[in-house]
Amino acid sequence: MDCLYGSSLSFFSLLVFLCIIISSSSQLAQAFNLNTISFDEGYSHLFGDSNLVRSPDGRGVRLLLDRFTGSGFISSSMYNHGFFSANIKLPSDYTAGVVVAFYTSNGDVFEKTHDELDIEFLGDITGKPWRFQTNLYGNGSTSRGREERYHMWFDPTKDFHRYSILWTSKSIIFFVDEVPIREVVRSEEMGSDFPAKPMSLYATIWDASTWATSGGKYKVNYKYAPFVAEFKDLVLDGCSVDPIQEFPSAVCSAIDLQIESNEYSVVTPEQRAAMRRFRQRYMYYSYCYDTLRYPLPPPECVIVPSEKFRFKETGRLKFGGSHKSHKRRSRRRSQTPVVVLDNDD
Ligand SMILES: *[C@@H]1O[C@H](CO)[C@@H](O)[C@H](O)[C@H]1NC(C)=O
Numbered sequence: 001m002d003c004l005y006g007s008s009l010s011f012f013s014l015l016v017f018l019c020i021i022i023s024s025s026s027q028l029a030q031a032f033n034l035n036t037i038s039f040d041e042g043y044s045h046l047f048g049d050s051n052l053v054r055s056p057d058g059r060g061v062r063l064l065l066d067r068f069t070g071s072g073f074i075s076s077s078m079y080n081h082g083f084f085s086a087n088i089k090l091p092s093d094y095t096a097g098v099v100v101a102f103y104t105s106n107g108d109v110f111e112k113t114h115d116e117l118d119i120e121f122l123g124d125i126t127g128k129p130w131r132f133q134t135n136l137y138g139n140g141s142t143s144r145g146r147e148e149r150y151h152m153w154f155d156p157t158k159d160f161h162r163y164s165i166l167w168t169s170k171s172i173i174f175f176v177d178e179v180p181i182r183e184v185v186r187s188e189e190m191g192s193d194f195p196a197k198p199m200s201l202y203a204t205i206w207d208a209s210t211w212a213t214s215g216g217k218y219k220v221n222y223k224y225a226p227f228v229a230e231f232k233d234l235v236l237d238g239c240s241v242d243p244i245q246e247f248p249s250a251v252c253s254a255i256d257l258q259i260e261s262n263e264y265s266v267v268t269p270e271q272r273a274a275m276r277r278f279r280q281r282y283m284y285y286s287y288c289y290d291t292l293r294y295p296l297p298p299p300e301c302v303i304v305p306s307e308k309f310r311f312k313e314t315g316r317l318k319f320g321g322s323h324k325s326h327k328r329r330s331r332r333r334s335q336t337p338v339v340v341l342d343n344d345d
Contacts, residue, residue, distance in 0.1 A: 032162075032178055032264045034085065036233045039073075043234070046072040046202065051226070060232030063205040065098060067222040072204030075236055078106065080198045081256050082238020083264060085164035085175075088121075090130055091227040092157035095123025096218035097209035100229045102163055104199035109243045113140040115195030117165050117172060121156070122212045123227075130156050133285075134174045134182050139192035146298065148182060149285035153278075160232065167195065168260050173267070180267055180275045181282075189299035198243040201236060205229045237262070280307060290315025 038058045045052050048071025051064040063071045075084075082104075090100055100121040107114040118135040133149040154161065164175040172184040172195070186194045205227060209219035220227075237259055239252035259265060267275075287294060288301035289311035297303060312318050 034235045036235055039234065042075055042236045043073045044076050046074040048072060060230065063203065063229045064226040065205045065207060066226040070204060070206035072202060075201040077240035078198035078200050078243045079238035080241045080252050081168050081259065083164060083166050083235060083259055084201045085162060085235035086203065086231045087160040087162050087233040089160045089230040090121055090156045091229055094126045094221055094224040095227060096125045096213040097207060097220035098123035098227050099206055099208040099212050101204045104165060104201050106197055106199045106243060110197060115139065115197050115199055117167060117195060119163055119165065119174060124213055125218050136172060136184060136195060138195045141193045144193060144298065146287050147285065148283055148287065150282045151284060153282060166264060168256065179278055180271055181278050184300050187299050198241045203231055284317045285315050286311065287315055
């Protein structure tokens with residue numbers, strides 16, 4: 001925290017005191033209590049030869065993208081529901097065209113009817129911050145993208161931040177640190193568009209020059225390679241199953257129940273308020289407001305009037321978005337999202 005600004009001594013000690021209180025309470029409010037695993041306990045190398053580099057303690061990996069290849073890893077099991085999470089630090093400087101993805105999918109097993117839950121980080125030219133998007137598909141609903149795009153309230157290249165996907169039979173929640181940023185509640189009308197078959201967890205870095213930055217205007221520049229994304233404090237909570245068997249389920253029901261009662265699954269009123277503030281401030285595209293694409297919003301869309309008026313019929317913001325001025329302010333104030341998001345409505 002940028003707390004130590006005071007000039008006079010007594011003011012200085014007051015500040016230190018306040019800093020201690022604020023940082024300890026925000027830490028309490030922040031940290032989910034998670035069981036992290038080592039890389040080899042839960043994952044294996046997917047592609048990219050020597051561009052996947054395990055950390056010396058075996059608890060993390062670096063994924064590199066260079067002119068020859070990107071790289072990626074995959075969970076060794078498939079899961080029928082779960083909580084998938086990692087602390088991730090993204091490559092810095094010029095990263096246009098680079099995509100770092102943290103997602104679940106079963107596309108290898110169910111080619112035509114796959115399910116998928118995505119967090120995709122989109123790089124940018126020097127001086128322009130990373131953005132990210134979330135999306136989901138169910139039973140091959142690839143013609144019905146459900147993308148949302150967001151700016152971030154911190155610099156994801158400076159420190160590790162936790163990114164998580166919670167998938168239960170009732171809902172899907174995407175988290176950044178401990179802030180739930182998107183919730184999709186399963187409804188009858190969604191039918192099989194809601195993911196329902198076992199999925200693996202994937203993490204990859206790759207060259208998406210054709211679309212990632214300004215619609216493909218800025219490509220990967222390998223003068224800046226290798227691009228390095230770091231992953232650690234990995235979490236895989238869920239019922240691991242054989243995707244081909246019919247889903248067996250006494251065991252899974254017990255694990256599902258456990259996941260649904262875990263701290264991260266219970267969205268507190270404070271977290272819900274933080275989610276609302278995040279979305280009002282940092283979301284700059286939503287398929288739910290893209291009426292050119294979906295004249296009738298898909299059934300899970302919750303149209304929030306105070307959000308909707310900010311978006312054009314393309315689902316993009318009417319104005320450049322308020323994130324820029326807020327961002328400057330929030331950086332000065334604190335890196336803690338709950339605090340930052342709290343102060344401004
Ligand atoms: C998933 O899609 C396939 C192919 O379109 C269809 O046959 C099947 O009934 C769908 N599954 C569910 C659960 O709707």
